[in-house]
Amino acid sequence: EPEVTQTPSHQVTQMGQEVILRCVPISNHLYFYWYRQILGQKVEFLVSFYNNEISEKSEIFDDQFSVERPDGSNFTLKIRSTKLEDSAMYFCASRTLSGNTFGSGTRLTVV
Amino acid sequence: SQQGEEDPQALSIQEGENATMNCSYKTSINNLQWYRQNSGRGLVHLILIRSNEREKHSGRLRVTLDTSKKSSSLLITASRAADTASYFCATDELGGTSYGKLTFGQGTILTVHP
Numbered sequence: 001e002p003e004v005t006q007t008p009s010h011q012v013t014q015m016g017q018e019v020i021l022r023c024v025p026i027s028n029h030l031y032f033y034w035y036r037q038i039l040g041q042k043v044e045f046l047v048s049f050y051n052n053e054i055s056e057k058s059e060i061f062d063d064q065f066s067v068e069r070p071d072g073s074n075f076t077l078k079i080r081s082t083k084l085e086d087s088a089m090y091f092c093a094s095r096t097l098s099g100n101t102f103g104s105g106t107r108l109t110v111v
Numbered sequence: 112s113q114q115g116e117e118d119p120q121a122l123s124i125q126e127g128e129n130a131t132m133n134c135s136y137k138t139s140i141n142n143l144q145w146y147r148q149n150s151g152r153g154l155v156h157l158i159l160i161r162s163n164e165r166e167k168h169s170g171r172l173r174v175t176l177d178t179s180k181k182s183s184s185l186l187i188t189a190s191r192a193a194d195t196a197s198y199f200c201a202t203d204e205l206g207g208t209s210y211g212k213l214t215f216g217q218g219t220i221l222t223v224h225p
Contacts, residue, residue, distance in 0.1 A: 031210055031211050033211070033213075035213075035215075041217075042216060042218060043154065043199065043201075043213075044215070045212055045214065048210075048211070050210070055208070055209045055210070056208050056212060091153065093154075095210070098156075098159055099158075099159040100144070100156065100211060100213060102153055102154040102155075102156065103153060105152070105153045105154075107151070
């Protein structure tokens, strides 16, 4: 069964550093998303991406965040200057008619 | 309450019993989806029910949707210890600005004792 692949599975970074979270969505999907889940809390929408541009972003997705689909396969989330409160599980998802397929997530720990 | 609120927040049952989790939402929807998450792991899509459907089955899972009450339920029959996980409902809002964007509830933590 096709999968959404995320790397790395766990990343530890110093506060203020830039991180790039990577995702390979399912190849024939057109809609891509990033969500995050702070430990013990619900999953929150960050951004949706279609036709090489952002279609919607949440209030969480401020200027320190950006997304890119640089080569037609990878879909990346960049956090420019990480803060302690950015520590969370970040999920990538892509869309099918039967629902959204999520990757297994990247656990980001900012120290 | 917020979009996609589940109850109960936690459910503890014995293996072999049925588990029922409920979800309420506030807006009109295209569909409602249920996901499972093992502790600290990824989200696994269980089932999608469209707004014009009332009931759907998948293996030991049964989902109902009542759009007049804006509620859904997930029933897991003959539960197993391996069903222990958090279960989330997520709504895809009708007329939303972003196709396929999901709004998640807080989830129900299900514990199945062997």
